[in-house]
Structure formats: C-alpha cells, structure tokens
Amino acid sequence: MRKMSALLAVTVTLLCVQRSTGRKAMVLFSSTLEMKETVWEFALNSGFITELAAQQGALVIFAEHRYYGKSLPFGKDSFKIPQIGLLTVEQALADYAVMITELKQQLAATQCPVIVFGGSYGGMLSVYMRLKYPNIVAGALAASAPILSTAGMGDPRQFFRDVTDDFASVTPECRDAVRGAFHQLKELAEHQDYSRIQSEFSLCKPPSSAQDIHQLNGLLRNAFTLMAMLDYPYSTHFIGEHACQPCQAIVYNATGVLTCFDLYSLYLECADPTGCGLGFDSMAWDYQACTEINLCYESNNVTDMFPPMPFTESDRERYCFKRWSVVPQPDWLKIQFWGDALSTASNIIFSNGDLDPWANGGVRKTLSSSLIAINISEGAHHLDLRGSNDADPVSVISARKTEADLIAQWVKMEKIRLEQSL
Ligand SMILES: *[C@@H]1O[C@H](CO)[C@@H](O)[C@H](O)[C@H]1NC(C)=O
Ligand SMILES: *[C@@H]1O[C@H](CO)[C@@H](O)[C@H](O)[C@H]1NC(C)=O
Numbered sequence: 001m002r003k004m005s006a007l008l009a010v011t012v013t014l015l016c017v018q019r020s021t022g023r024k025a026m027v028l029f030s031s032t033l034e035m036k037e038t039v040w041e042f043a044l045n046s047g048f049i050t051e052l053a054a055q056q057g058a059l060v061i062f063a064e065h066r067y068y069g070k071s072l073p074f075g076k077d078s079f080k081i082p083q084i085g086l087l088t089v090e091q092a093l094a095d096y097a098v099m100i101t102e103l104k105q106q107l108a109a110t111q112c113p114v115i116v117f118g119g120s121y122g123g124m125l126s127v128y129m130r131l132k133y134p135n136i137v138a139g140a141l142a143a144s145a146p147i148l149s150t151a152g153m154g155d156p157r158q159f160f161r162d163v164t165d166d167f168a169s170v171t172p173e174c175r176d177a178v179r180g181a182f183h184q185l186k187e188l189a190e191h192q193d194y195s196r197i198q199s200e201f202s203l204c205k206p207p208s209s210a211q212d213i214h215q216l217n218g219l220l221r222n223a224f225t226l227m228a229m230l231d232y233p234y235s236t237h238f239i240g241e242h243a244c245q246p247c248q249a250i251v252y253n254a255t256g257v258l259t260c261f262d263l264y265s266l267y268l269e270c271a272d273p274t275g276c277g278l279g280f281d282s283m284a285w286d287y288q289a290c291t292e293i294n295l296c297y298e299s300n301n302v303t304d305m306f307p308p309m310p311f312t313e314s315d316r317e318r319y320c321f322k323r324w325s326v327v328p329q330p331d332w333l334k335i336q337f338w339g340d341a342l343s344t345a346s347n348i349i350f351s352n353g354d355l356d357p358w359a360n361g362g363v364r365k366t367l368s369s370s371l372i373a374i375n376i377s378e379g380a381h382h383l384d385l386r387g388s389n390d391a392d393p394v395s396v397i398s399a400r401k402t403e404a405d406l407i408a409q410w411v412k413m414e415k416i417r418l419e420q421s422l
C-alpha cells in the first residue's frame with residue numbers, strides 16, 4: 001500500500017483466452033484499487049501478475065471496485081445517504097462475478113480458468129471470491145490480506161504493537177525515543193503550552209483544545225504507521241529529540257511544498273484508526289469500516305509506543321451512526337466468509353511480509369495442502385505482487401516462485417474440470 005491510505009485494495013483475476021493456436025491461455029483481472037491509487041497505478045505496481053501472464057500467455061484485466069476511483073454509481077451524489085448504501089462487499093463481489101462471466105463470453109473464453117489476485121483489502125476480496133464463487137474462480141492469491149482481524153477475530157492491540165515492533169527492530173532506542181516524544185507532547189499539552197507545540201510541530205495554527213491534541217496524536221500516529229507499512233528507509237537518525245517532526249515531514253510533506261502542517265486537512269479521523277486517507281476514496285473506505293469491515297484497533301502506550309487511543313466497538317457504533325446513520329455489523333464478515341472454519345476452503349495462497357503490520361491480522365499458517373501460507377522475511381505490504389527487481393530479497397523471489405507453481409497447478413486442474421464439464 002502506498003500513499004496516505006491504510007488498506008490497499010486490489011484484486012486481480014486470471015482468466016484464460018482462446019489463442020489463435022487453439023490452445024487456452026490465461027487472462028488476469030483486477031477488481032479493486034488501492035485507496036488513493038488509480039487502477040492504472042495499481043496495474044503498474046503489480047508487475048508480478050503481468051510477468052506471470054506473459055509466461056502463461058494470459059490477458060490481464062484490472063477492474064475498479066464500485067464507489068472507488070471513477071466507478072461512482074451516482075456520480076458526485078454517491079457518498080450521500082442513502083446512495084452510499086449500495087457499497088457492500090457482497091455487491092462488489094457480485095460485480096466481479098458478473099463481469100468475469102460476461103468477459104469470458106465476449107472473449108469466447110468460457111473454457112478458461114480464472115484466478116484472482118489482490119493485495120490488502122483486494123487480497124481479502126480475492127479470498128471471498130474463491131469462497132463465494134468457486135464455480136467462477138479456480139484459486140486466489142491474497143497478498144497481505146488481514147482477513148481475520150477485519151472479521152473481528154484479532155487482538156485489538158496487534159496492529160499498533162506490530163508497527164512499534166518495526167521501529168524497535170531498527171533499534172529499541174528508536175521506539176523509546178518515539179514514546180518519549182509523545183510523552184513530551186502530553187506534558188506540553190497539560191501545561192497548555194500551545195505555542196511551543198505549534199513551533200515544535202510546525203503547525204499552521206496553535207492547538208487550543210484537548211480535541212486538537214487528540215487530532216495531533218492521531219496525525220502523528222498515522223505518520224509512523226505509514227512509515228512502517230510503506231517500509232520507508234527510516235533509520236535512527238530521524239528519531240532524535242524532535243522525534244515526530246521528521247516522520248511527519250516525510251509522510252505529509254513528501255512533495256516539500258508545505259510551509260506548515262494543518263491538523264485537520266492532512267489527516268481525517270474515521271472508522272479506520274490506521275487512517276482512511278483523503279478524498280472520495282476515504283469516504284468509501286470509512287463507510288465500509290462502518291458497516292462490514294472491523295478495524296477496532298487501539299494503541300495504549302504499553303504494548304505499543306503510542307499514546308493511549310482506544311477505539312472500541314461502542315466508539316465505532318457512536319461514530320458510524322453519527323457519520324453515516326448506520327450501525328456496524330461486527331459479525332457479518334465472519335459469518336458469511338467462514339470465519340475460523342477457513343480450513344474447509346481450498347486453493348488460496350495467503351502471503352505476508354514480516355515487516356507488514358497487517359500481516360498478523362491474516363492467515364500465517366498453512367491450513368491444508370491447498371491453503372498455503374507464505375512468509376516473506378524482510379517483506380513489506382504485498383511486495384510479492386510487484387515486479388521482479390534486482391533489489392528483491394531472496395525470500396520474495398522464492399515466494400513468487402511458489403505462488404507461480406501453485407497457480408499453474410490450479411489452472412491445469414481447472415482446465416481438466418472445464419473440459420470434462422463440456
Ligand atoms: C516541507 O519541505 C520543504 C522542502 O524540504 C521545506 O523547506 C519545508 O520547510 C517543509 N515544510 C514543513 C512544514 O516542514
Ligand atoms: C506512556 O507511559 C509512560 C510510562 O508509564 C508515561 O510516563 C508516559 O507519560 C505515557 N505517555 C503517554 C503519551 O501517555
């Protein structure tokens with residue numbers, strides 16, 4: 001995931017087309033885009049899929065998730081109530097199912113296997129596609145997909161603990177310096193030394209209330225989260241006496257054009273404590289986090305380095321009712337997508353990078369001979385979907401090889417099944 005958003009959402013599907021030789025090749029199809037990232041940008045960052053497609057003679061298709069990017073069913077009114085109500089996981093999956101079926105018809109490729117791919121939320125969607133439409137989808141590669149924690153099955157402390165561990169793994173002093181900086185900020189706020197806070201953090205306006213300090217804490221926590229997730233080449237020299245200033249500058253002032261930081265325009269508090277990003281896509285994500293997708297993650301300054309910022313199910317309910325007039329359904333994802341009975345599914349790869357704070361919200365253990373967990377040491381958020389690069393660690397090279405082999409097997413099996421069903 002890149003940019004200002006928390007969950008990156010991408011799904012790609014692999015169909016196959018009839019080639020002129022009469023042999024069947026494959027087609028790849030991507031369903032969701034990452035928040036803030038256009039489908040095309042995602043396509044450019046998913047080199048692994050195009051490399052695989054080239055090997056298999058496949059066509060790659062990227063499709064956009066409803067309510068993201070340009071796929072707005074009611075134009076600029078899409079984010080109004082009740083129009084937003086058609087934004088659900090089920091509807092998005094149905095879009096893909098209908099689209100794949102229709103495309104296979106149009107391409108005269110009804111006999112071609114389909115494999116879905118995705119990273120982050122897109123990885124979750126890939127899993128769901130395989131579970132819900134095994135008649136259409138032969139297998140799924142779910143990269144960095146936190147399918148357990150978002151179904152409400154995780155530890156609410158896990159996410160920010162793992163962000164903290166990323167920094168501690170650089171050096172423990174690094175983690176301690178960040179904790180110290182938040183402590184300093186707390187003391188300044190307690191003494192209402194607002195002008196000092198303004199100058200320390202280059203804020204456009206001095207904070208003037210507990211709410212402003214809460215917002216500043218959220219904005220700073222988000223900056224560290226993004227650094228951990230994007231695996232910026234951070235190092236200890238960023239973390240000094242003014243621990244938070246450099247990270248804030250890296251994340252929010254990457255373009256170098258800001259003269260000061262505006263507390264309320266750079267970061268929006270929403271139903272995803274890891275950040276919803278900005279713009280229309282952030283609204284779509286906020287709505288999803290208010291309905292089906294559980295992201296009740298807390299920081300507590302004990303298991304993590306951040307100030308205590310709880311976000312309980314009742315906080316979520318209160319916020320979501322006020323913002324969208326909806327009441328979250330915390331159990332629905334778990335109920336409809338098999339929750340802790342995943343071992344009865346088949347043909348899914350769950351890949352996770354060790355450096356990714358989302359990893360432990362997903363499946364880390366192989367569940368059966370066709371439900372394979374892959375660990376990528378030194379891997380960040382769905383690194384394996386990216387194209388081969390000279391700087392790739394051995395772990396990701398070998399992960400891609402395993403993935404390609406498994407997918408080739410599934411495609412072969414599916415071709416046999418499709419031929420027999422003729
Ligand atoms: C943003 O970056 C530019 C270029 O590095 C720098 O001159 C400016 O002071 C930065 N703004 C803030 C608010 O730190
Ligand atoms: C975090 O905990 C430490 C140790 O208990 C405390 O001194 C510090 O003030 C706390 N920081 C925040 C931001 O609450």
Ligand SMILES: *[C@@H]1O[C@H](CO)[C@@H](O)[C@H](O)[C@H]1NC(C)=O
Nearest residue numbers: 354364365366372373374375
């Ligand atoms: C991946 O790493 C996690 C955490 O270190 C571990 O619990 C899990 O067993 C590993 N899974 C595989 C498939 O190696």
